[in-house]
Amino acid sequence: MIPLRLPILVAATALLSLHLFSLVSSLNQEGLYLLEARRGLSDPDNALANWNSRNSTPCNWTGILCSSSSVTSVNLANFNLAGPFPSSLCRLPNLSFLSLSLNYINSSLSSSSLLSCTSLKHLDLSQNLLVGLLPSSLPSLPSLGFLDLSGNNFSGAIPSSFALFPSLQVLSLTGNLLNGLIPSFLGNLSSLRQLNLSYNPFAPGVIPSSLSNLTNLEQLWVAGCGLVGDIPPGLGGLSKLKNLDLSSNFLAGVIPESLSSLASVVQIELYNNSLSGHLPAGLSNLTALRRIDASMNHLSGSIPDDIFSIPNLDNLHLYQNQLTGSIPTTAASALKLLELRLFANNLSGSLPAGLGARSPLVAVDLSENQLSGEIPRGICDRGLLRELLLIENDFTGTLPPGLGRCTNLNRVRLSNNRISGDVPAGMWGLPHVWILELSNNSLTGGITPDIAGAANLSKLLIEKNQFTGNIPAEIGLLYKLYDFSAGNNRLTGPLPESLGKLTELGQLDLHNNLLSGELITEIQSWSKLTLLNLANNEFTGVIPQELGNLPVLNYLDFSGNNLTGEIPFQLQNLKLNQFNLSDNQLSGTIPPMFHNDAYKASFLGNPGLCWDLSGLCPSSTNNSRSRTKYLWLLRSIFILMAVVLIVGISLFYCKYKQIKKANKGQEKSNKWILTSFHKLGFSEYEILDSLDEDNVIGSGASGKVYKVVLGNGEAVAVKKLWRNSKMNGESHDQAADDAFEAEVTTLGKIRHKNIVKLWCCCAHKDCKLLVYEYMINGSLGDLLHSSKASVLDWPTRYKIAVDAAEGLCYLHHDCVPAIVHRDVKSNNILLDAGLGAKVADFGVAKVVEGVEKGPRSMSVIAGSCGYIAPEYAYTLRVNEKSDIYSFGVVILELVTGKLPVDPEFGEKDLVKWVCSTIQQKGEDHVIDTKLDLCYKVEITKVLHIGLLCTSSLPINRPTMRRVVKMLYEVSYEQKPKPLPKDGKLSPYYYEDDQSITSASVGDDETKNLDKCCSIHIDPNLIG
Known part of the structure; x- marks a missing residue:
């Protein structure tokens, strides 16, 4: 049997081999080159599954385009591919378009690997993991017109050969580790239309004046390049320039007048520099200009009258400068003005009377100036206003009646002015407003029942006014209300029982009013209340014992009322940082837990209270004699005990003196x-x-x-x-x-x-002590991952994120030299009485040397599991980016409510779990179920910031200063804008010759901006 079967088996095998060979050989040579490229790459998602050797040509394969049966385009962007650059692709003779962006292409890019791509016109390797020097052979590609290597880890200087590109139109090297100076020879690339060099650690240097020779340039983006010196006046001669971005550098001197000659410019971004002097005149000549941002500089003088005559101006940001004078009357004639942000200057005078009447204003922030007069009556006539921020000025007069009809408002902050009169009735019930801040004015009238319509109201801040009348029962319908501060007014009547229904209430401050009646007892819903201040009113009755069941209450002040009865023993359950029951009519015994010198002042002015460990307090003179006898008996017992104690102490002291004498020499040291x-x-x-x-x-x-x-x-x-x-x-x-x-x-x-x-x-000698301020609410990690996490609603979590970001921003940007924390985690973010956050624990912090010395390497890995940046684990390279990654993990904790490492993630950590869950199920499945989804838009934006911070590429992570700015911008809805084709991460970029309005851009314009986990990130957050 065996000898007969063996020849048959051999013959069958030979036939099968011939058949397989014929199948493989049926694929043309270009297909074989592509299969060779695929073999060198990891394809975990099987994105190239239809690259089949049985096909005669690859023209129908995923990512492949052909012309006349020859491959001309390979587009494998965002396919999750990994591995070295597949040089076999350059053997395709007619390949003109190659994109491998948004993958994990690693290793270095050798000059020889690209030399055979002689037909290439478009090369996009952006957002990968490429390292090493930039290939000096790239200018040898005769047809190359588009080169994008942004978002990698290329280092070293820009090769001198880059001056020899024959026809290059787009050069994008954004977000690498390039050093050296920005070379002047780039001015030789006369065909260049876009030059993007932003966010590289270049050595401090000036903007090369030779860039003025690039007469075809449409975009010059050199933000965050360490530039110093003046802005070259010659840039004003770039007549085709549409986008000029010199932001986040160290530029000084004045803004050249020549910039007023940029006839085609759409956007000028100069923010976060050290520019001084006046704004240039003649900007009204720039008919295409839509956005000017010169904020965070040292500009002085007045705002030019003609700046509001720019016909298409829709965004003017000049905040945090030293501008003086008044806001020009021409501001009322800016027909397309959407955002006006001039806060933190020295502006004075009154606002133009017609401001807002003809403009589609969305946001007005003029806070922290010296502005006076009345708020313009028509500031919301177009009905689009969402933000009105006029804090800390000298405004007078009454509130415009139109604000009561301005239903799109979501932030109203008018505190610290001299505004008077009644609040327009409709203003109490604005449906979208989440913060209504009218504090420290001279407003009158009362809170009307219209407040029932303010369904999104989280903060009602009206203290230090002259409000009168009762607190309406309708306030109990504000289920999102967290902070109700109305102290120092003239409110009367009892507290409405409906206040007890406010489950989100965290602070209730009604001190210094004329409120009366008894305190409400149905307060079980106040599980998040941290502050209760009802001091200096006319309340009567007893203190509710239910207060002792409030889990996080730490500030309690009932002083200056007419409360009677005993102090409930249940108050001993509270962990009080501030406690005051003085100046009432309380009686009986003070609970034992308060028998402490720290609380002595808490009970003054209550004649009926007694401070007595025996628990016996006189209630009438009739039985005082019996109590006196009893007290004498107790005193006798105490005297006897004292004698015994003194004898014991004396014996102990003698023994102690002997020991002390023996160790006297040691004690001195x-x-x-x-x-x-x-x-x-x-x-x-x-x-x-x-x-x-x-x-x-x-x-x-x-x-x-x-x-x-x-x-x-x-x-x-x-x-x-x-x-x-x-x-x-x-x-x-x-x-x-x-x-x-x-x-x-x-x-x-x-x-x-x-x-x-x-x-x-x-x-x-044996130990060391560090004495800190005490943070009563412990660490964020302990609270967030405990049964008390319900106290952390979304507004609280958002505030914690902002607070912690500001602390880290100070370490990174305001300390000289900068400080890297190296152990940022939720357990090292501590919470005070109001759940404000502070960064703590600097045991492994390190000072970072100047940029010119490069990053420092540490001998050991610092940090905590789940928070360590991926590159830190194998490079030990210390810089601010490792802190930013860790802070991104904290943000994801706040959004998801999950631990950074958890068994439910399997082998993944929180970052990978969030990324994969979003890819498979969507963003809704990573948001903490304890959070109210009415905040979904804000939560999603913060989620995106966290994902940006946890990008696998350090260079793609924003700076902490940028993180703070993005978090600030989360709390109000930004106007959506499209992403440019070159991938510039700017929220204010406008496509060529497009008319962009707040209504013309939808969610479908969002792009994948960061190779964190191949998810869609809102471009409004990135700048």
Whole structure:
């Protein structure tokens, strides 16, 4: 049987081999080149599944286009491919278009690998992982007109051969690690239409004047390139220029008058520099100009009258400068003006009377100036206004009646002015407003029942006015209300019972009014309440015992009322940072937990209260004698106990003196050394006396953290760093010393509201202490991932993100030299009484040297699992980008409510889980189910910021300054704008010759801007 079967098997095998060979050989040579390229790439999504060797040509394959049966285009953008550059693609003889953008193409790009791409006109390798030097052979490609290598890790200088491109029109090197100077030879590329070099760590240098020779240039984008010196006047001769972006550099001097000659310019971005002098005249000649942003500079003088005569002007941003004078009357004639942001200047005078009457205003922010007069009556006549911010000016008169009909408003902030009169009735019930801030004015009238219509209202801030009347019961319909502050008014009547229904209420401040009646008791819904201030009113009745069940209440002030009865013992359940029941008619015994010097002032002015550990307080003179006898008995017992105690102490003291005498020499060398960084009201011994296990509130690898209540009632947090002493008592743990020195060096010189304050440090032979301000609500991580996470609604989480970002921004941009935290995580973001956030724990922080010295490498990996940037784990390269990645993880924690590492993710961490879940199911499936989806738009925008911060490429992560700006912009809806074809990440770019309005751009214009996880990111957030 076997000898007969063997020849048959051999013959069958031979026939099958011939058949397979015929199938493979049926594919033409270009198809074979493509299959060779595919074999060198990882394709986890099987995106190239239809690249089949059985086809005669590859012309129907995914990503392939042919002409006359020959491959002319290979477009494999955003296919999740990985591996080195497939050089076999250059063997396609007629290949003119090649795009591998938004993949994971890695390794270096050798000059030889591209030399055979002789027909190539369009080469796009952007948003990959390419490293090394830029290929100097690229100018040898005779037909190349488009070259985009942005968003990689190319380093070194721009090769001198780049001056020899024969017909290049687009050169984009944005977001790499290029250094050296921006070369002047780029001015030789006369055919160039777009030059994009932004966000590279170039050495400080000037803008080459030779760029003025690029007469065909339409886009010059050199933001964030470390540029210094003046803006070359010759740039004004680029008559075809449409987009000029010189932002986020160190440019100084004046803005050249010649920029008024840019006849085709659509956008001028000069923000975040050190420019000075006046704005140039003649800008009204720029008929195509739509946006000017010269904010965050040192500009002075007045705003030119003709700037509002630019016919297509829709955005004017000049905030944070030193501008003076009044806002020109021509502002009322700007027919297309959408955004006017002039805050933080020295502007004065009144606003143009017709401002807004003819303009489709969407946002007006004139805060922090010296403006006066009345708010223009027609500021919302077009009905599109969403933001009106006039904080800290000197406005007078009444509020425009039209504001009551301005239903698109979502932010109204008019505090710290001198506005008077009644609030227009409709204004109380604006349907989309989430913050209504009228504090510190002279407004009158009352809160009307119309407030029931303000369904989105989160903050109602009306303190320091002259409001009268009752608080309407309809306020209980504001289910999103978090902060109701109406102190220092003339409100009367009882508290409406409906207040008890406000489940989101976090702060209720009604002090200094004429409110009366009894306190409401149905307050079980106030699970998020942290502050309750009803001081100086006319409330009567008893203190509700239900207050003791509020889980996060830490500020309670009922002083200056007519409350009676006893203090509920349930109040002992609260962890109070501020507590005041003084000046009432309370009686009975003060609960034992308050028998502390810290609370003595809390009960003054209550004659019926007694401070007595026995619990016996006189209630009438009739039984005072019996109580006196009983008290004498108790005193006798106490005297006897005291005698016994004194004898015991005396014996102990004698023994102690013997021990002390024996160790006298050693004791002298063990004294504590205190170094203070602020004026202190305590000594090191007051701290030492409280370092017992009962006061431990946290522990870690480096030691323990204690809560210490000082004699003045103030609480501090004490971090105790141990040294691990060895047997001989002479060696110690160097790591503990390093952590101590790092934290002291870093925090001792920092002064910022979002960085935890270091009061002092105490050094001793065996241990060292760091004394911080005490953060009553602990860490964000502990609260977010506990049963109390419900107190963190979306407005609170958003505020925490902003606070922490501001703290990190200060470290990165305002400290000289910059400080990298290296251990940013939710457990190192602490929360104060109002759930404001502060960055803490600087034990592994490092100072970063100047840019010219490059990033520093550390000998060990610092950080926590789930927060460490991917490149840090294998390069140990320390720079601000590693902090930004970690902060991005914190943002994702705030959005998802999930831990950075969790068993439900399998082998993934939070970043990868979010990315894959969005790809498979959509964004809704990563948002924390405890969050109210009425904030979905804002939550999604913050989610996108977190994804940008956690980009796998460090260069693609925004700076912390940019993160702060993006977070600021989240709280109000931005006008959507399309993304340019070159991929410039700017929220204000306009396509060629298109008419863009707030109504003409939809969600379908959003593009994939960041190779974080191949998701669509809102371009409105990136700039």
